[in-house]
Amino acid sequence: MFSLKNIPSTLSILSTYTTFTASAMLIRSVATEVQAIINQLIPEQLRNLLLSKLGGLYSNPSSQMTLLINDYDGYCINELYEASHTYLQTKITPSMKRLKVSKAPRDKKVIVNIHKGQKVVDLYEGIQVKWEMKCVETKDDEQGKVEIRVLELSFHNKFMETVINSYLPYVMERSKAIKEENKAVKLFSLGNFCGDYDGAWGSTNLDHPATFDKLAMDPAVKKELVDDLDRFVRRRDYYKRVGKAWKRGYLLYGPPGTGKSSLIAAIANYLKFNIYDLELTSVSSNSQLRGLLVSTRNRSMLVIEDIDCSIELQNRQAGPGGHGQGTNDELTLSGLLNFIDGLWSSCGDERIIVFTTNHKEKIDPALLRPGRMDMHIHMSYCTPSAFRVLASNYLCITDHDLFNEIDQLMLEVEVTPAQVAEELMKSEDTDIALQGLINFFRDRKLKSENCNSGGREADLEEQNESKARERVCATDKIGKSKGT
Ligand SMILES: Nc1ncnc2c1ncn2[C@@H]1O[C@H](COP(=O)(O)OP(=O)(O)OP(=O)(O)O)[C@@H](O)[C@H]1O
Ligand SMILES: [Mg+2]
Numbered sequence: 001m002f003s004l005k006n007i008p009s010t011l012s013i014l015s016t017y018t019t020f021t022a023s024a025m026l027i028r029s030v031a032t033e034v035q036a037i038i039n040q041l042i043p044e045q046l047r048n049l050l051l052s053k054l055g056g057l058y059s060n061p062s063s064q065m066t067l068l069i070n071d072y073d074g075y076c077i078n079e080l081y082e083a084s085h086t087y088l089q090t091k092i093t094p095s096m097k098r099l100k101v102s103k104a105p106r107d108k109k110v111i112v113n114i115h116k117g118q119k120v121v122d123l124y125e126g127i128q129v130k131w132e133m134k135c136v137e138t139k140d141d142e143q144g145k146v147e148i149r150v151l152e153l154s155f156h157n158k159f160m161e162t163v164i165n166s167y168l169p170y171v172m173e174r175s176k177a178i179k180e181e182n183k184a185v186k187l188f189s190l191g192n193f194c195g196d197y198d199g200a201w202g203s204t205n206l207d208h209p210a211t212f213d214k215l216a217m218d219p220a221v222k223k224e225l226v227d228d229l230d231r232f233v234r235r236r237d238y239y240k241r242v243g244k245a246w247k248r249g250y251l252l253y254g255p256p257g258t259g260k261s262s263l264i265a266a267i268a269n270y271l272k273f274n275i276y277d278l279e280l281t282s283v284s285s286n287s288q289l290r291g292l293l294v295s296t297r298n299r300s301m302l303v304i305e306d307i308d309c310s311i312e313l314q315n316r317q318a319g320p321g322g323h324g325q326g327t328n329d330e331l332t333l334s335g336l337l338n339f340i341d342g343l344w345s346s347c348g349d350e351r352i353i354v355f356t357t358n359h360k361e362k363i364d365p366a367l368l369r370p371g372r373m374d375m376h377i378h379m380s381y382c383t384p385s386a387f388r389v390l391a392s393n394y395l396c397i398t399d400h401d402l403f404n405e406i407d408q409l410m411l412e413v414e415v416t417p418a419q420v421a422e423e424l425m426k427s428e429d430t431d432i433a434l435q436g437l438i439n440f441f442r443d444r445k446l447k448s449e450n451c452n453s454g455g456r457e458a459d460l461e462e463q464n465e466s467k468a469r470e471r472v473c474a475t476d477k478i479g480k481s482k483g484t
Helices: 004-041 044-058 079-091 157-182 219-233 236-242 260-271 286-294 307-315 333-341 384-395 403-412 417-424 430-476
Strands: 064-070 099-102 111-114 119-124 127-140 144-156 186-190 196-198 201-205 247-253 274-277 300-304 351-357 375-378
Touching (some): 064 079, 079 119, 079 127, 079 144, 079 157, 127 157, 219 247, 219 260, 219 375, 247 260, 260 274, 260 300, 260 351, 286 333, 384 403, 384 417, 384 430, 403 430, 417 430
Parallel strands (some): 186 274, 247 351, 274 300
Antiparallel strands (some): 064 144, 127 144, 186 201, 196 201
16 A cells, blocks of 8 residues: 555666566667667568577567467468468568468469478567467367468567557558569459459559650649558558548540549559459449449449430430340439449548540530549640650650650641650661651641642541540540550
């Protein structure tokens, strides 16, 4: 019981405790610094090897604490097991004799991981922890004998708090990053019967090589977009705090061949988000749309290309055996907007919605309302800075005597990055390719002058033909395009 008489001894205990705590803190901070120095001097593999050899020397069984991490918690996967198992991939050393190798459909490469009986020693902020993978047989009423996998995590019991509150969250974080690195981005579309299934969505790997580096677009807009994406993905808590669904909408607009689909692929590759490519013409009712949207997963992009065509949605009639089959359930623009704003956005996390159009002016104003599409991104005809990116991509050059002439022509004639790219690909000889591009510009210029002096109809015809060709080449959309 506490009394005044006890004060001196209490003080002495307190001071001993304080000294002890201070010393412990000092030792911890020195250990952390020493570890930082070791980390700099010794490569990770060698470090892990040394630790695994030295591991046994330190342990004192009486002060050991062991945490058991089972693969399943009841019928649910134990996320901590999955994360720890993934994290341990980074702790493999050449001294390990038996390892497990695997490759899931979504993995980009073969995964090497520890096997049962394997021990791994890890060092975290000066604390040494030991992992061991075990398989235990248990009896299950329904299935008879079942084997459960357990990861045992042992450490000195005084580090319990740090391990629970700091080390394990660190393991979870690291595993998320490792999974992201290994993950192949998927392109989901309706009626795609050649890949994996996810409800009505079929998927294939998105093998599109587009990256922000390779995209020819206004550098300021590119930077603004990349910053916006970075901010978006790190703002989980912010969205929760302000009570907003964690989603972001982008409207990409500009003429055909200016890189809208390439930009979508670049965003997906950058964030490692899967793409759900929604062809509205394949959706017949609001309820079908709702089903499709709720079956999409987190950390994904919903893409609706050529959204200006959706204006027709408002006037869709249920024809015989057609959309909606005579009910009031026809797909409508307001239905689409409601699901996007409401139901779907509140049942998912980290969602990006992208609409594209060649004609922003034709889009229903409801789609452009503030707050619906957070950023409107103009993909323009080729500019001098965009041309520099294309010249570097296709010809590996950063400067050339002909650049000035090309810059000048670009101000006089409107050409798309796709057209420039096509010209640059025609020869491996830089001079010939650039001269070909100049000829192309001159030809276009001449045609547009003829058009202005009466040849307008011919030009319109050419534009229509080229538009029709682009539509036939719609296979160039997102995933199918290999970034010509
Ligand atoms: N801004 C760009 N930067 C780099 N390459 C580009 C760019 N724009 C177009 N290209 C090249 O042209 C091809 C076609 O471009 P893309 O399909 O991205 O255009 P789009 O704007 O989506 O056209 P559409 O409106 O017809 O769908 C791409 O595969 C790419 O090789
Ligand atoms: Mg496109």
